[in-house]
Amino acid sequence: MILPVIMAGGTGSRLWPLSRELYPKQFLNVTGELSMLQQTVARLSGFEHSAPVLICNEEHRFIAAEQMRLGGFEHGGIILEPVGRNTAPAIALAALQAVNNATADEEPILLVLAADHIIENEQAFKTSVDKALPFAQNGKLVTFGIVPTAPETGYGYIKSGTQDGDAFSVSEFVEKPNLETAEEYLASGNFYWNSGMFLFKASRYLEELAKFAPEILSVCQKAFAAPSKDLEFVRVDKAIFETCPDDSIDYAVMEKSKEVVVVPMTAGWSDVGSFSALWDVSEKDANQNVIKGDVISVGSTKNYIYAENKLVATVGIDNLIIIETKDAILVAHKDKVQDVKTVVRQLKESGRTEHKIHREVYRPWGKYDSIDSGVRDQVKRITVKPGEKLSIQKHYHRAEHWIVVSGTASVLNGDKTILVSENESIYIPLGTIHALENPGKIPLEMIEVQTGSYLGEDDIVRFEDKYGRV
Structure with a gap:
């Protein structure tokens, strides 16, 4: 039975300011109504498989779980990486986990997918997986090579060797080439883009990992020796996992193993690694513009224009990327979008937060939007989902004023629990133990005004929390 493994880590820095560290591109709806993670799970409906396993960062666990729930998708658990150590670990x-959970007569075959890829032709994707399956069943490590359509310099390549039915042996993996080399690869006809998708028996991968990267396997075995369950999440030992070498599956195993084959795939694949790639796969208007949001475009062509919060108007511009979010604006030439990551690096170096977090922040109970802030005050719009509750907590440096805009709030304020309805307000004094809950059937919308000497999110002392954040 095929067990899909969906890797949902990463930060997608080249899609800043849409993608941030705490809400990266795999969770964004960039090419349709579903997020990229949801699209990845949805395309599995074309063949029989077990409930997919997700792997994501600790910080993204509730976003991943919520997106699976909203999409109506079952999953076989969400493995949390306490720290990022690349794809091999x-x-x-x-x-x-697959080997531990398998029955005696089972041999789980992992279909390893990234959560942030676009595949336009899902039938072609399924066909390639079907072609690869017999090779995986016979103990081969299958990688999927994308038949190139252009001399792309942003992808690694796989050089194919001897053909064996629907697969080829792998002559070599090569790094991202310059344009001249990429053109030679394209002309040769025996190079493929390295998709980062794989199919192999779980046991065979572990055997090859033991052969070529034994330290990675040893650390992972120790870290996974006694995994703990927390709701739908699977946790491994953080202190042990931190000692694991940082290495990709390509470097650790695929480039060294003699059991690797490549199956070609022509499925309209893109890793959407930049805004130019996003422009390529998006629907365009008569002027070859991709328009998202409230945009007026006059005499402008071949642009990607995204307006999240404000009207964006363009006059006489071509080949630009314009991204407007609530707290940042990016203007870049389409040929220079790989350098967006330089902006992100400068934000980090200067101690800013725009690389890490959006103005609107998602939490397991709902979300908040930081509307305004001053030296000693901050205003937020808070949305609490029906039946959800924030942690029982207190603050040392701030007091809070809550005004209910819609719905009903159940508020623990010191030793009293009070129902606060629409157009009513309540005051939470500094140092008072309190909690907020939505007991109703509709979302609770509130305005929160914070006042005090320190307004950081780390001024929270939690006493009880249904999401395990104490």
Whole structure:
């Protein structure tokens, strides 16, 4: 039985300011109504498989779980990486779980997918997986090579060797080339883009990992020796996992193993690694513009224009990327979008937060939007989902004023619990133990005004929390 393993880590810095560290591109709806993670799970409906296993960062766990729930998708658990250690250890954790959970007559075959890829032709995707399956069943490590359509310099390549039915042996993996080399690869006809998708038995991957990267396997086995369950999440030992080498599956195993084959795929694939790639796969108007949001475009062509919060108007511009969010604006030439990551690096170096977090922040109970802030005051719009509750907490440096805009709030304020309805307000004094809950059937919308000497999110002392954040 195929067990999909969906890697949902990463930060997608080249899609800033849409993608941030705490809400990266795999959770964004950039090419349709579903997020990229949801699209990845949805395309699995074309063949029989077990409930997919997700691998994601600790910080993204509630976003991943919520997106699976909203999409109506079942999953076989969400493995949490306490720290990022690249793809080889992440896949090792999934393989160990698969082997541990398998029955005696089962041999789980992992279909390893990234959560942030676009595949336009899902039938072609399924066909390639079907072609790869017999090779995986016979103990091969299958990688999927995308038939190139252009001399792309942003992808690594796989050089194919001898053909064996629907697969080829792998002559070599090569790094991202310059344009001249990429043109030679394209002309040769025996190079493929390295998709980062794989199919192999869980046991075979572990065997090859033991052969070529034994330290990675050893650390992962120790970290996974006694995994703990927390709601739908699977946790491994953080202190042990932190000692794991940081290495990709390509470097650790695929480039060294003699059991690797490549199956070609022509499925309209893109890793959406930049805004130019996003422009390529998006629907365009008569002027070849991709328009998202409230945009007026006059005499402008071949642009990607995204307006989240304000009207964006353009006159006489071409080949630009314009991204407007609530707290940032990006203007870049389409040929220079790979350098967006330089902006992100400068934000980090200057101690700013725009690389890490959006103005609107998602939490397991709902979300908040930081509307305004001053030296000693901050205003937020808070949305609490029906039946959800924030932690029982207190603050040392701030007091809070809550005004209910819609719905009903159940508020613990010191030793009293009070129902606060629309157009009513309540005051939470500094140092008072309090909690907020939505007991109703509709979302609770509130305005929160914070006042005090320090307004950071780390001024929270939690006493009880249904999401395990104490």
